[in-house]
Amino acid sequence: MARRPLPRILSNGSAPLARSRELARTAADSATDVLHPLITITRGLRRLASAGRRRWVDTPKDRRGALLFMVASVVLVVALAPYGPLLAVITLMAAAAWQGRDRTPSAPDGPDASQAQRLQSLYDALVPYFSTAEDPEPLYAHGGDWTNTFSEYEFDGTGRIAHLVIRYPAYFTDAEPESRARIEHLLGAKSGRGREYHFAWDEEANQLTVRVLAPLPTDIAAQPFVTAPGETVLGFTDPTGVQRTLPLTHGAHGEERRDVPPVVWRTGIRSTEPHLLAVGQPGSGTSTLLRSIALQALHHGDVVIVDGGGTGEYACLTGRDGVLAVECGLTGSLAILEWAAQETERRLIAAHRAHQAGDPPPEDTRRPLWLLLDRPSAFTHLAAADDRKDPQSLLQVPLRHGRPANVTVVVADQLDSLDALGEPVRQHTRARVVLGPATAEQLAAVLGAPPHTTPVDQVPPGRGYARLGVGPVHRLQVPATPDPYDDATSDAHRQAVLDLLPPRTTPADEEPERLEPGRVEPDAVNLEKAAREKVPAAAGATEAEATAEQAATGAGVETTTPRETVPEETVRKETVPAEADVTEAAVAESSS
Numbered sequence: 001m002a003r004r005p006l007p008r009i010l011s012n013g014s015a016p017l018a019r020s021r022e023l024a025r026t027a028a029d030s031a032t033d034v035l036h037p038l039i040t041i042t043r044g045l046r047r048l049a050s051a052g053r054r055r056w057v058d059t060p061k062d063r064r065g066a067l068l069f070m071v072a073s074v075v076l077v078v079a080l081a082p083y084g085p086l087l088a089v090i091t092l093m094a095a096a097a098w099q100g101r102d103r104t105p106s107a108p109d110g111p112d113a114s115q116a117q118r119l120q121s122l123y124d125a126l127v128p129y130f131s132t133a134e135d136p137e138p139l140y141a142h143g144g145d146w147t148n149t150f151s152e153y154e155f156d157g158t159g160r161i162a163h164l165v166i167r168y169p170a171y172f173t174d175a176e177p178e179s180r181a182r183i184e185h186l187l188g189a190k191s192g193r194g195r196e197y198h199f200a201w202d203e204e205a206n207q208l209t210v211r212v213l214a215p216l217p218t219d220i221a222a223q224p225f226v227t228a229p230g231e232t233v234l235g236f237t238d239p240t241g242v243q244r245t246l247p248l249t250h251g252a253h254g255e256e257r258r259d260v261p262p263v264v265w266r267t268g269i270r271s272t273e274p275h276l277l278a279v280g281q282p283g284s285g286t287s288t289l290l291r292s293i294a295l296q297a298l299h300h301g302d303v304v305i306v307d308g309g310g311t312g313e314y315a316c317l318t319g320r321d322g323v324l325a326v327e328c329g330l331t332g333s334l335a336i337l338e339w340a341a342q343e344t345e346r347r348l349i350a351a352h353r354a355h356q357a358g359d360p361p362p363e364d365t366r367r368p369l370w371l372l373l374d375r376p377s378a379f380t381h382l383a384a385a386d387d388r389k390d391p392q393s394l395l396q397v398p399l400r401h402g403r404p405a406n407v408t409v410v411v412a413d414q415l416d417s418l419d420a421l422g423e424p425v426r427q428h429t430r431a432r433v434v435l436g437p438a439t440a441e442q443l444a445a446v447l448g449a450p451p452h453t454t455p456v457d458q459v460p461p462g463r464g465y466a467r468l469g470v471g472p473v474h475r476l477q478v479p480a481t482p483d484p485y486d487d488a489t490s491d492a493h494r495q496a497v498l499d500l501l502p503p504r505t506t507p508a509d510e511e512p513e514r515l516e517p518g519r520v521e522p523d524a525v526n527l528e529k530a531a532r533e534k535v536p537a538a539a540g541a542t543e544a545e546a547t548a549e550q551a552a553t554g555a556g557v558e559t560t561t562p563r564e565t566v567p568e569e570t571v572r573k574e575t576v577p578a579e580a581d582v583t584e585a586a587v588a589e590s591s592s
């Protein structure tokens with residue numbers, strides 16, 4: 001049945017309606033105040049009556065006659081006594097008022113003894129930081145009282161502070177990161193370790209708000225994310241940090257559905273942070289982040305992977321549709337990165353020509369190309385030892401000019417190898433991620449700003465912080481995207497990753513062998529593996545070079561070629577000089 005619309009006066013929230021609603025509410029409140037004694041007496045009479053009924057029911061039948069006789073005698077005496085009925089009514093009303101009073105215990109006004117003790121000890125701990133000898137009316141003083149300084153507080157079920165608003169004197173140097181860090185460290189320690197705290201400094205009001213953060217969910221597995229082209233989900237964060245949520249499945253078998261706030265990184269022509277740098281301690285989950293990005297990138301673009309770690313963690317991507325190459329050796333990496341630099345230039349030239357002619361950019365310049373590099377610093381050392389070119393030097397063009405050419409660079413490396421990263425990498429990767437344990441200085445150095453939360457003692461893999469350009473620092477949990485070929489991977493997670501992999505376009509026997517964990521020596525990267533691939537001669541790496549590399553390292557070099565789809569003319573260096581003038585113009589234009 002069709003629902004009848006409400007009368008207009010009820011359905012729209014006009015001002016007169018709001019006023020009348022307010023009037024009605026005030027009238028109801030006043031009536032409740034006036035009628036309160038009557039309500040109390042009525043409630044008391046009801047309680048007295050039910051008490052009398054209960055008494056009657058509880059009295060054994062043989063005694064009921066005597067009880068009735070006694071009540072009747074009392075009634076008779078009262079009726080005959082002077083002012084008896086009047087006194088009886090007054091007594092009954094008084095008894096009813098007493099019985100009908102509101103007996104719900106009122107909520108305690110302040111904290112209980114142990115909570116007050118906690119607040120007092122916090123106050124005492126803050127005294128040296130928030131007071132000076134010259135202050136004639138100190139807000140914080142030894143032996144002082146916390147009630148003037150903590151305007152709001154909440155405790156959790158275990159009696160620990162969950163929320164606190166702290167007033168501090170205006171002369172406290174709240175603009176200085178060191179001063180803030182001292183207070184944050186102290187509050188974190190005094191309020192209970194093992195939890196994460198968020199600190200919001202209101203410099204205008206001289207007020208600090210401390211909030212305990214719930215742990216980020218660690219049970220979100222790789223899955224198709226509902227995002228627009230050009231958007232990549234780096235991971236998940238707090239609801240207060242971002243406006244948007246993504247519908248996701250949780251749990252070991254994806255049994256639960258929930259909306260979770262993501263950290264979304266936008267790439268492409270209009271991106272202000274077109275390239276990303278992710279760093280972390282070994283085992284913190286940077287390779288997992290790269291795998292997660294690769295799986296998302298493959299929806300709309302092509303991917304090149306350069307794996308300096310050489311643990312074979314990207315083998316599942318080899319030969320898949322859209323994966324142009326998965327390189328683990330120095331020669332192959334140099335070759336594919338050289339091609340990528342030339343491809344960036346080709347795209348710029350083509351787009352520039354189209355602009356000149358007033359045409360839209362050609363189709364083949366618009367498909368996103370992703371260069372994902374895991375531990376390129378390992379190749380830097382190898383190249384220096386072998387007197388070869390550093391693959392990072394080939395990233396200059398994609399990093400500087402990748403944005404208009406739809407080329408995105410993602411570099412993952414270890415925190416202690418930051419110095420080995422080239423200047424272009426550090427300068428052009430404005431999206432930053434730090435995973436795993438890191439000191440406040442390391443976080444500030446990589447992210448460009450300290451996070452507003454305290455670090456946790458136990459950091460799960462994939463946990464860290466992300467900052468896009470000059471935006472806020474977000475807590476981050478990367479979705480679990482493990483290597484499906486790793487024996488330690490759970491079946492559910494393995495299946496989730498396998499489901500996201502595009503179909504293979506290269507025959508399986510073209511794939512590199514899987515590395516046996518026991519056979520890999522950390523320093524030797526994966527150079528132990530037999531040379532089984534043809535290095536693309538056109539891309540500048542000759543057979544002779546490959547042989548020289550093998551001879552120098554005493555080991556084989558594994559490389560894989562870019563997929564057949566890589567246009568030959570884009571790989572050949574000879575095609576570039578003819579257009580050099582156009583390249584320079586396009587490059588100059590894009591950099592301006």
Ligand SMILES: Nc1ncnc2c1ncn2[C@@H]1O[C@H](COP(=O)(O)OP(=O)(O)OP(=O)(O)O)[C@@H](O)[C@H]1O
Pocket residue numbers: 218280281282283284285286287288289309311313461462463477478479480481482483488
């Ligand atoms: N987001 C995540 N959720 C669950 N587990 C994760 C996550 N990220 C990483 N892991 C697990 O942590 C371990 C290390 O991850 P990963 O190889 O990605 O780290 P890494 O930083 O690349 O370390 P390394 O450089 O030593 O390879 C793996 O077992 C992986 O499955």
